[in-house]
Amino acid sequence: MFRNQYDTDVTTWSPAGRLFQVEYAMEAVKQGSAAIGLRSKTHVVLASVNKANSELSSHQKKIFKVDDHIGVAIAGLTADGRVLSRYMRSECINYSYSYESKLPVGRLVVQLADKAQVCTQRSWKRPYGVGLLVGGLDESGAHLYYNCPSGNYFEYQAFAIGSRSQAAKTYMERKFETFAESSRENLIKDALFALRETLQGEKLTSTICTVAVVGIGEAFHILDKETVQALINEFEIAGEEAPANEAAPEDQGGDAQPGGDVQPGAADQGPADEGVAPMDI
Amino acid sequence: MTKEHANWSPYDNNGGTCVAIAGADYCVVAADTRMSSGYNILTRDYSKITQLADKCAMASSGFQADVRALQKHLEARHLIYQHQHNKQMSTPAMAQLLSNTLYYKRFFPYYAFNVLGGLDGEGKGCVFTYDAVGSYERVGYSSQGSGSTLIMPFLDNQLKSPSPLLLPAKDAVTPLSESEALDLVKTCFASATERDIYTGDKLEIVVLNAKGTRREYMELRKD
Numbered sequence: 152m153f154r155n156q157y158d159t160d161v162t163t164w165s166p167a168g169r170l171f172q173v174e175y176a177m178e179a180v181k182q183g184s185a186a187i188g189l190r191s192k193t194h195v196v197l198a199s200v201n202k203a204n205s206e207l208s209s210h211q212k213k214i215f216k217v218d219d220h221i222g223v224a225i226a227g228l229t230a231d232g233r234v235l236s237r238y239m240r241s242e243c244i245n246y247s248y249s250y251e252s253k254l255p256v257g258r259l260v261v262q263l264a265d266k267a268q269v270c271t272q273r274s275w276k277r278p279y280g281v282g283l284l285v286g287g288l289d290e291s292g293a294h295l296y297y298n299c300p301s302g303n304y305f306e307y308q309a310f311a312i313g314s315r316s317q318a319a320k321t322y323m324e325r326k327f328e329t330f331a332e333s334s335r336e337n338l339i340k341d342a343l344f345a346l347r348e349t350l351q352g353e354k355l356t357s358t359i360c361t362v363a364v365v366g367i368g369e370a371f372h373i374l375d376k377e378t379v380q381a382l383i384n385e386f387e388i389a390g391e392e393a394p395a396n397e398a399a400p401e402d403q404g405g406d407a408q409p410g411g412d413v414q415p416g417a418a419d420q421g422p423a424d425e426g427v428a429p430m431d432i
Numbered sequence: 433m434t435k436e437h438a439n440w441s442p443y444d445n446n447g448g449t450c451v452a453i454a455g456a457d458y459c460v461v462a463a464d465t466r467m468s469s470g471y472n473i474l475t476r477d478y479s480k481i482t483q484l485a486d487k488c489a490m491a492s493s494g495f496q497a498d499v500r501a502l503q504k505h506l507e508a509r510h511l512i513y514q515h516q517h518n519k520q521m522s523t524p525a526m527a528q529l530l531s532n533t534l535y536y537k538r539f540f541p542y543y544a545f546n547v548l549g550g551l552d553g554e555g556k557g558c559v560f561t562y563d564a565v566g567s568y569e570r571v572g573y574s575s576q577g578s579g580s581t582l583i584m585p586f587l588d589n590q591l592k593s594p595s596p597l598l599l600p601a602k603d604a605v606t607p608l609s610e611s612e613a614l615d616l617v618k619t620c621f622a623s624a625t626e627r628d629i630y631t632g633d634k635l636e637i638v639v640l641n642a643k644g645t646r647r648e649y650m651e652l653r654k655d
Contacts, residue, residue: 244508
């Protein structure tokens with residue numbers, strides 16, 4: 152793991168043609184708590200694990216609204232993530248100002264990637280230590296991108312980053328072919344299942360996770376705790392038993408409709424409260 | 433020794449009139465929809481009113497290119513505010529922002545004559561009136577634009593509170609009900625349309641209250 156000789160400077164190549172500082176930055180992403188994203192043709196769901204340092208402190212914010220049609224989930228150095236979110240918001244606002252239309256997601260991620268690349272080629276800078284899952288909607292449909300500290304970016308149907316993300320990726324690899332045609336509710340359900348995989352047996356409750364949705368006709372917003380907890384209860388994915396993923400929702404019956412006791416569709420149809428800003432957590 | 437004058441002006445006056453009236457729990461912001469240049473009409477259907485925040489609307493007459501630029505600037509600033517503070521801007525906050533924005537261009541002003549109307553932090557109606565470089569004041573009612581000289585004295589007659597020497601101090605907001613205030617606004621514009629050539633075509637009224645925002649239109653004389 153320690154490649155000391157060529158890792159002092161980001162502008163120093165190793166003889167094997169690697170930039171170790173950039174790779175170390177990607178390590179920082181792997182150490183952060185998990186964040187996952189998945190998309191269908193019409194919606195993108197972002198979810199993250201939010202563990203507070205102690206019972207007394209607040210949770211760290213890992214999902215940010217960038218614009219009505221774009222949101223981002225981060226893993227790694229959250230301070231770097233906050234700064235990049237501010238940059239993304241600024242870019243969206245400036246684009247809207249000049250062109251009176253929404254910044255296409257693909258354009259935003261390229262700008263973000265170029266910004267990250269700069270930090271890999273300046274001796275007085277360091278790479279951003281944060282991975283970003285950018286989810287958004289534009290004229291060409293729903294998109295999910297992953298931007299890494301190296302300046303690379305890829306588009307995904309579903310992806311997970313951060314610690315124990317491999318467990319979530321394994322779950323999603325099994326099911327990703329169903330995501331494109333998935334309903335909004337099923338997409339959120341899959342996100343919660345995938346998130347539970349990263350908890351390695353710990354109970355999934357709405358206090359330790361955050362879920363956000365963006366879709367056609369639905370501005371990006373973070374679901375409130377009550378809605379998330381109701382969904383967790385409805386899909387019986389608290390995580391106490393072994394994952395009976397396929398069986399559990401069937402038992403509920405009609406999980407395609409948000410019916411029964413809980414109305415998740417109605418409750419989280421965008422920021423419903425008066426006086427609550429669209430940007431509210 | 434006469435000074436040489438420019439043969440081109442960066443400004444034009446597109447005419448029009450704006451009015452705003454504050455009530456106990458509502459605010460009415462209104463403007464005509466005629467856009468002119470000189471003695472010509474450019475269009476009969478141009479909105480001078482923009483909603484800047486949930487509880488705040490601005491009507492501006494003057495040079496509409498500057499008005500539009502000003503509106504876009506404030507809308508962008510409002511987005512930034514929401515990102516930073518997780519809530520909508522209050523009307524008094526927007527009022528200060530507008531003033532600062534206008535004064536920023538003190539030496540190449542926005543040719544915009546604005547009235548800002550909305551609900552304050554307590555849900556009471558508030559109106560702020562401006563000059564082109566940002567001098568502003570909270571009032572109970574105001575009008576700006578080409579018809580303001582015709583409308584303002586009428587509003588003073590109908591709405592001005594008794595002498596400030598009278599105690600207890602009277603609030604600036606009108607005791608009129610929402611529907612009475614709407615009728616008053618319509619009357620103002622109907623009258624101004626008669627005598628001001630730049631005012632007419634259609635009246636757009638935006639009503640802000642606790643229930644939300646409502647838009648109403650009324651036809652005006654087109655001559």
